[in-house]
Amino acid sequence: MADTYKLGDLVWAKMKGFSPWPGKVIPARDNVKKPSKKHCHFIYFFGSENYAWIESANMKPYFQYKNRLMNNKTSTFKEAVECIERYIGENNITVPDVKEETNDANHTEKSVTPSKEKKIKTTPKRRPNSDASSGGSSTKRIKTSDLLRLKDAALDSPSSHNAKARVSALLNRPVHIERPDTPPLDVGSVTQTLKDKKIEPSGLKFGFLGLGIIGSGIVKNLLNSGHSVMVWNRSAEKCSDFVNAGAKEMMTPSDVIAAADITFSCVSDPQVAKNMVFGNCGVLQEMSADKGYVEMTGIDAETSQDIAEAIGGRGGRYLEAQVQGSKVQAEEGTLVILAAGDRSLFDDCQSCFQAMGKNSFYLGEVGNASKMNLVLQVMAGVTLAGLAEGMALADRAGLQQKDVMEIMELTSLACPLMVEKGKAIIEGGFPTHLPLQHMQKDLRLGMLMGDTLELPLPLTAATNEVFKHAKRLGYGEHDVSSVYIRTRF
CATH class of the missing domain: 3.40.50.720 (NAD(P)-binding Rossmann-like Domain)
Known part of the structure; x- marks a missing residue:
């Protein structure tokens, strides 16, 4: 079968273990390894802001298969669809007319009729509670919309090639994500x-x-x-x-x-x-x-x-x-x-x-100070992983994360670490206060200390894997609160 996809095409792209996802064919990044297989395209995934190589056999035209592939009900999928529809509307994308066809499975399928085209401007519906304070998913949506207001040239610009580690939420598809800016330090100011x-x-x-x-x-x-x-x-x-x-x-x-x-x-x-x-x-x-x-x-x-x-x-x-x-x-x-x-x-x-x-x-x-520090870091790392999982669970259950934090602050769970990192998760930018990779390093050292003392540390081991995964996803230089990305996706 001939490969008919070209740069700029909007598609449904499927990766192993995941539902088809709305994306766009874009130029390959120089610092992303090319696959050995033929007929692969570099895809930008809407909503998640991730990139990956996808074979043509695992891609479908977006408009032709739109109605058939809209059966995913998760909040992240809905967010991705909102993003691509917003992108279509803001960039006046030409949407082809479609007509009904019957396939071998005795159900109708929409096919593109290139000769009949019309231009529409889509005004996507706003989701309720879409302000930045409503929860982790809404913060991500705002960040995504900022990106999608750029024209195609922005997606393909040379500056984007220099972005640091923007990653796929998929284990075997690491790409590159930009480290958040650190505000300049005013060295002369005296607190x-x-x-x-x-x-x-x-x-x-x-x-x-x-x-x-x-x-x-x-x-x-x-x-x-x-x-x-x-x-x-x-x-x-x-x-x-x-x-x-x-x-x-x-x-x-x-x-x-x-x-x-x-x-x-x-x-x-x-x-x-x-x-x-x-x-x-x-x-x-x-x-x-x-x-x-x-x-x-x-x-x-x-x-x-x-x-x-x-x-x-x-x-x-x-x-x-x-x-x-x-x-x-x-x-x-x-x-x-x-x-x-x-x-x-x-x-x-x-x-x-x-x-x-x-x-x-x-x-x-x-040695005593190093040991004491690792004991405290193990406690902090396990606590942060628990916070991240709880916030992800709340988001998946349809609860507002700001409500979770408001209630938590009235309970015995409230402490500066939980409050500070919980708010960082809601805001979603993860500006670096303590790099995630440093916490993962301390968890690893804590486990080595446990090995030396022949003390099992099962919670630390599980937490270390969560932080390792977040680091592999490109969030090593982000704040430790970005471990939430791993627990959510």
């Missing part, structure tokens, strides 16, 4: 919380490696509390705002160690933390007896002990200082700091810890 602390800054020189979501907020408060800070970041452009606020930029991690009395490190994961220490131009090259090193990266106890031994081997002092909190707490200076290791170094960092957080705890020997 009232910091003013109320009335910190007497230490006269020591401090270094800081890593200006990510947490690190940026920490350095901001160190500078605004009067500390002398030298910074380094893998992406040098992130340093400019901090230099303008009084920090000094260094060329390498070893340069920071050489210039500072005490250096903090806050990077993405244990492997990067090790690279900072053992890598080329790393920490060890300039470590000496008069230097202190504070590891703030979320790591496991074994990694922390390896770093401690290396630092101690050069005569330096080592402290692990794990943090509980996310972007808002880092910027406000209300983190909770869990420290373990060299007690004298803990004492020398007190003015810095005052600027960073509301409490700091000394937990004894190296």
Whole structure:
């Protein structure tokens, strides 16, 4: 059978295990692997905003099969149909006339008559309660309509080729989804919380490696509390705002160690933390007896002990200082700091810890802080997965998610984590406060800790799989609340 589909065609596209879904044939993205099979088309799925390669045999013309394939009653399917109908109306798509035919199964089927065409402008019906506060599904619909107001050229524009990980809700069809924008940090602004602390800054020189979501907020408060800070970041452009606020930029991690009395490190994961220490131009090259090193990266106890031994081997002092909190707490200076290791170094960092957080705890020997942090992260991850599943269940049952949150806030379930992430699920944008991939990393490390102690962690294992799936769907750099995407779809 000849392949008759072309760019711009509106179709019903079916993937294994899923009902036919309204879509459009669009140009293939350069960064999406092409299938080996012939007669495949790159399809944009309305409603879900996903993309995938589909064989022609699994596609049907949208208008010809519209009435036959409208038997899916789920809210997400209805949303997708609304989106394609809105797209048709807003772009004045030419809709062909159709006539009835009888097929071998003795039922009528509509076929396209190309010679008779007319233009219509479709005005889709509004669904009730479609404001942004009505629930997770309505928020997604608003986001989709914003996208569909673009003309065909917007769908095919080169800029869309650069979008980061927009993913399919289908396990074997990962595509690319754009990371939400992170509002710029006003490094020069001093929070009232910091003013109320009335910190007497230490006269020591401090270094800081890593200006990510947490690190940026920490350095901001160190500078605004009067500390002398030298910074380094893998992406040098992130340093400019901090230099303008009084920090000094260094060329390498070893340069920071050489210039500072005490250096903090806050990077993405244990492997990067090790690279900072053992890598080329790393920490060890300039470590000496008069230097202190504070590891703030979320790591496991074994990694922390390896770093401690290396630092101690050069005569330096080592402290692990794990943090509980996310972007808002880092910027406000209300983190909770869990420290373990060299007690004298803990004492020398007190003015810095005052600027960073509301409490700091000394937990004894190296490894204890990492273990405590993973225990708390396991609790948080399981809680978030439960919240996400509950919100997905409410949406599927036809309940308003805003009502769920309003009632939950009156019960013993109410806590800052549940309230904050529940609202994020309803809003649906998932701006990053704590990256989902960092939570998944901590769940994985928590499971490894359980293995070492021969303790079964079945809930943690199940939760880790949920977060892994959400990460694979392209939401690793989104906020942890985006785990909802996995539970909903």
